[in-house]
Amino acid sequence: MPPAIETEDLVRTFRLRRSRQHPSGAPVVALDGVSLEVQRGELFGLLGPNGAGKTTLIKILVTLLLPTSGRAAVEGFDVRTQAQQVRERISMVSGGEHSGYGLLTVREQLWMFSQFYGIPSGEALARIDRLLQVVGLYPERHRKVQQLSTGMRQKMNLARGLLSDPSVVFLDEPTVGLDVGAARDIRAYIRAWLADRPDRTILLTTHYMSEAEELCDRVAIIHKGKIVACDTPARLKRAASGGSYFLVDTERLDGADFLRRLPGVARVDSTERDGQTELRLRLAEDGAIAGVVAALTRHGRHILRLQKIEPTLEDAFITLVGQRLEEADREATAE
Amino acid sequence: MRARRVWYAVRGRAYPRTVGAAREPSWIFYDLALPILGVLAFVFVYRALGAPPQFTGYVIMGGATVAFWMNVMWNMAAQFYWEKHQGNLELYMMVPCGLVPILLGMAAGGAVATTVRAAVVVGVGVLLFQAPLAVSSWPLFALIFALGLVALYGLGMVFSSLFLLWGREAWHLVGLLQEPVYLVSGFYFPVRALGLWVGMAASLIPITLALDGLRQVMFPAFHPGLLPLAWEVGGLALLAVLFLFLALRMLRFMEQMARQEGRLSFRW
Numbered sequence: 001m002p003p004a005i006e007t008e009d010l011v012r013t014f015r016l017r018r019s020r021q022h023p024s025g026a027p028v029v030a031l032d033g034v035s036l037e038v039q040r041g042e043l044f045g046l047l048g049p050n051g052a053g054k055t056t057l058i059k060i061l062v063t064l065l066l067p068t069s070g071r072a073a074v075e076g077f078d079v080r081t082q083a084q085q086v087r088e089r090i091s092m093v094s095g096g097e098h099s100g101y102g103l104l105t106v107r108e109q110l111w112m113f114s115q116f117y118g119i120p121s122g123e124a125l126a127r128i129d130r131l132l133q134v135v136g137l138y139p140e141r142h143r144k145v146q147q148l149s150t151g152m153r154q155k156m157n158l159a160r161g162l163l164s165d166p167s168v169v170f171l172d173e174p175t176v177g178l179d180v181g182a183a184r185d186i187r188a189y190i191r192a193w194l195a196d197r198p199d200r201t202i203l204l205t206t207h208y209m210s211e212a213e214e215l216c217d218r219v220a221i222i223h224k225g226k227i228v229a230c231d232t233p234a235r236l237k238r239a240a241s242g243g244s245y246f247l248v249d250t251e252r253l254d255g256a257d258f259l260r261r262l263p264g265v266a267r268v269d270s271t272e273r274d275g276q277t278e279l280r281l282r283l284a285e286d287g288a289i290a291g292v293v294a295a296l297t298r299h300g301r302h303i304l305r306l307q308k309i310e311p312t313l314e315d316a317f318i319t320l321v322g323q324r325l326e327e328a329d330r331e332a333t334a335e
Numbered sequence: 336m337r338a339r340r341v342w343y344a345v346r347g348r349a350y351p352r353t354v355g356a357a358r359e360p361s362w363i364f365y366d367l368a369l370p371i372l373g374v375l376a377f378v379f380v381y382r383a384l385g386a387p388p389q390f391t392g393y394v395i396m397g398g399a400t401v402a403f404w405m406n407v408m409w410n411m412a413a414q415f416y417w418e419k420h421q422g423n424l425e426l427y428m429m430v431p432c433g434l435v436p437i438l439l440g441m442a443a444g445g446a447v448a449t450t451v452r453a454a455v456v457v458g459v460g461v462l463l464f465q466a467p468l469a470v471s472s473w474p475l476f477a478l479i480f481a482l483g484l485v486a487l488y489g490l491g492m493v494f495s496s497l498f499l500l501w502g503r504e505a506w507h508l509v510g511l512l513q514e515p516v517y518l519v520s521g522f523y524f525p526v527r528a529l530g531l532w533v534g535m536a537a538s539l540i541p542i543t544l545a546l547d548g549l550r551q552v553m554f555p556a557f558h559p560g561l562l563p564l565a566w567e568v569g570g571l572a573l574l575a576v577l578f579l580f581l582a583l584r585m586l587r588f589m590e591q592m593a594r595q596e597g598r599l600s601f602r603w
Contacts, residue, residue, distance in 0.1 A: 014597060059597070062429050066594045087431045099422045101351045103358045108350070115347025116430035116437065118340035 002076030004168050004201035005038035005061060010070035012056050030056040032225035033070070038218075040167075041198050043190070045216030046205040047317070049328035053225040054205035058170050061203070062092045074168055090168045093161035095154070095176030102146030106137060106156050109145050110163060117164040124163070131159040135189055151182030158186060162193060171204040175211060187215055207325055209313045219313070221320055223328065228320045233313055240316035246281040246289055249305040250296055253277040262295055264288025269324060276304060282315065344436035345443055352410075352444025356451065366402050366452045371459060374398035377523045378464055389557045390524075392468050393550060395460035397522035399453035400546055403487060404516060406449040408509045411491030414441055415499040415589075416506075424499075428593065434586050438495060442488035450484075468553055475564075476552045482571040483545025489578030490541060496585035500592070516540055521547065527559045534561040541574045 010031050018025035031053045038044040046054045059065040060072050063083040071078065077085040100109045107128055114124035132138040135155040140148065148156065154174065161169055171190065175183035194202055206212050212219050213233045220230040229236060243266055256270045256279060267282040283289060286308070296303060317325055356362060374394050381390040418424040427437050461468055470476045498505035519537040520526060526534045526547050537543040538561070548567040551560045561567070 012597075056597075059425075064425055064428055064594065065597045084431065087429055090429070092426070092429065094422070097422050099426050101355075103355055104351055108354070112347045112350055113426075113430075115343040116427070116432050118343050118432065120343075 001040070002073065003037045004040045004042065004075060005036065005044070005203060006071075006073045006076075007034050007036045007057070007061075008071040010034040010057070010060065010072055011068045012053075012060060012065065013068045029225050031060075031067075034222075034225070034227055036220060036227065036230065038201060038203060040201050041194075042217045043194055043202045043204065043215055045212040045219040046203065046222055047207065047209070047212045047219050047313070048205075048222035049207055049325050049331075052222045052328075054207075054222055055172055056225075057222070058092065058172050058203070058205060061086075062090055062170055063087055089166060090170065091161040091164055091166040092170040092172065093157050093174055095173035095178075096150075097154070097157045099157065099160075100145055102144060104145055105142050106132065106145060106148070107141040109156065110160055113160050114163050119164065127163060127165075128159070131162055134192070135159050136185065151178050151185075154178055154182065154186060155189075158189060166200070168201045168203070171202060173205055173207070175206070175208065183211075187211065190215060207329070209317065209325065213313045221317060223321045229316070236316040237311050237313060240311045240319040242319070244283045244286045244289070245309045245311050245315060246279075246283065246292075247305070247307045247309050248279040248281060248292065248296075248303060250277050250279065250301040250303055253279075253299070253301060258299070259292060259295060262288070262291045264291060267318065269318075282318075340432050341436045341439075344430075344432040345440040348437045348440025349444030349447070350440075352441065352448050356448045362452060366405070366449075367455055367459070370398040370401045370456050371463075373401065374456075374460055374464075387557070388465075388467050389554050391464050391466040392554065393525065394523050395457055395464065395466050395468070396546065396550065396553070397517075398460060399456040400520075400522055400542055401517070402449050402452045402456060403484075404513070404520075404542060406445050407487055407491035407494075408513055410445050411442060411488060412494030412498050413505050413509050415495045416502070419499065428590060434590060435583060438492050438582070438586065441495075442492060445491075446484050446488055471552055471555045475568075476549060479545055479548040479552065479568060479571065482568065482575055483541055483548070486541035486571050486575040486578055487545070489575055489582055492582035493578055493585055496582070496589040499589055516542065519543070525550065525559050525561075527561050531561070538570060539574075541571060541578070544571050544574070 011029070011033060012031040013027040013029050015027050016025060034053070034057060046057065048054050056065065060067050060079060061074055063079050063086050066080055073079065074086045075089050079086055100112070104112065107125070110128045111121070111124055114128065119127070129138065129141070132141050135158060137152060137155050137159065140152060145153070145156070158174065161171070174190070175186050178186065190202065190204070194200060204215065216233060218230065218232050219236060221228050221236070229239070231239070252272065252275055253270065256268045259265055259268045259279070264284040265281065265288060266284055269280040271278045281292060293303060293306070314325065321328060323331070374397070377394040378391050381394065415424060418427065427434055457468070460466060498508065501508065517523070519529065519533065520540055520543040521529065526537060526543055529537070534543065544567045547561045548564060548571065550558045551564050551567070562570070
């Protein structure tokens with residue numbers, strides 16, 4: 001049986017018009033030799049900053065975009081030459097999606113989409129009611145779509161994506177812009193759906209570390225169009241754990257450069273919060289923390305908390321990419 | 336199986352169009368009050384000139400036809416452009432039924448909703464102005480109306496792909512096409528008055544032949560037809576086939592472009 005998703009040396013470039021932003025007019029490489037294999041039943045995460053190529057990869061897999069070169073297949077069907085067979089088996093839900101028509105009710109909207117998949121009305125309405133109960137939108141089924149909150153709308157979109165009972169579901173940043181509660185609900189439905197259907201596959205793109213860590217069986221880290229690592233979250237974290245990780249809260253610091261110059265300090269990330277500075281330190285070994293404590297004391301800063309922590313997926317990302325996800329996001333936006 | 340899937344998709348996409356009429360009553364102003372005001376102006380001009388009462392009938396039919404042209408331009412031609420910005424187009428492109436049934440559904444829903452609106456304009460016009468509208472042959476009337484509708488919405492389907500390629504210019508193109516067509520298609524007067532060759536050129540827009548053919552059926556002794564009625568029916572049938580064929584080709588081309596360029600379906 002072929003894997004659920006398979007890509008081989010996938011390349012996608014975009015031609016850009018010569019402009020002030022792109023004076024050279026040279027093609028932009030969005031995907032640069034991506035090779036992946038996702039097995040059936042996996043919840044596979046694609047983690048990367050804005051502009052890393054996550055959405056481009058999804059668009060190719062859902063047959064909306066042709067690869068420039070290389071090969072991609074979903075359930076063994078080539079996305080270039082067997083688009084129809086691929087479309088029979090997939091669905092996609094994007095974060096911040098405003099699809100459909102505001103004047104329809106939730107139930108009518110879902111019914112409309114069910115018709116595009118050839119589901120008879122009676123069966124479609126029964127499925128819709130079941131799905132709306134699962135995502136907690138059943139009481140809102142007769143409410144117009146334009147009256148829904150962002151979180152409700154995304155729950156409806158998720159129901160739309162699952163309505164055709166697809167074999168492979170592509171979720172493109174499904175919780176982006178949602179409040180904590182709505183995002184947690186969406187993650188719970190995704191997990192529950194896959195648990196009930198162990199032969200189905202989900203490919204999820206996100207740039208939330210915690211989401212990837214919480215949901216995914218395996219994660220591929222994508223940066224500048226290349227897959228830089230692909231493994232289980234636990235193994236990725238282990239790979240990053242060359243050293244010791246500490247969290248230190250101090251009185252507000254004006255810059256942490258003096259800490260970066262200390263022996264044994266590999267990386268310092270500082271965040272200002274409630275008049276305090278939170279330092280996330282990667283050290284060569286545990287003993288180096290003594291130098292950090294001494295340096296802070298010399299600068300007249302009290303230590304409010306000192307905690308040794310386990311490396312996270314974010315640490316793995318930093319080790320592999322050389323910068324934090326937010327930094328990569330900012331860099332991509334500036335470009 | 337394939338036919339059933341197409342039918343389901345057509346029905347699904349037609350639904351928002353038909354149900355929208357009841358839920359967005361603003362059409363009563365835009366599609367009813369405004370055309371009737373336009374009709375009113377021409378009726379008074381013709382009456383002031385002492386024109387025969389059949390001219391009032393011409394004007395009412397023209398007023399009803401405005402609803403169709405507006406619907407084809409704003410809700411068919413420009414529709415994919417709006418769908419793209421709402422995020423619907425990329426979902427429509429990846430459903431297994433394909434884009435054709437979805438576009439047909441748009442056309443069918445639009446045609447049904449607009450026929451109701453046009454019928455109301457005719458009814459109100461006849462009541463207000465006592466226009467002498469009488470159909471000499473209902474089967475012929477129905478045939479011309481149906482062929483005109485298929486050809487017109489076929490043209491709308493062609494435009495929908497073209498407008499997507501033209502992007503933001505679509506808005507201006509709709510505005511540019513709207514008013515001149517009222518003139519060259521003879522919405523408020525017999526198109527023959529523009530001369531045979533101008534009328535023939537205007538016949539590329541199906542409304543011209545459909546309106547002229549319907550007027551020939553309604554005012555057989557009075558209306559100076561552009562062409563013999565049989566020719567106009569044949570012309571409409573030809574346009575219907577031509578535009579549907581072109582629409583399918585354009586749609587396929589547009590989808591291929593979208594997949595190659597990556598710009599047509601995405602919200603960039």
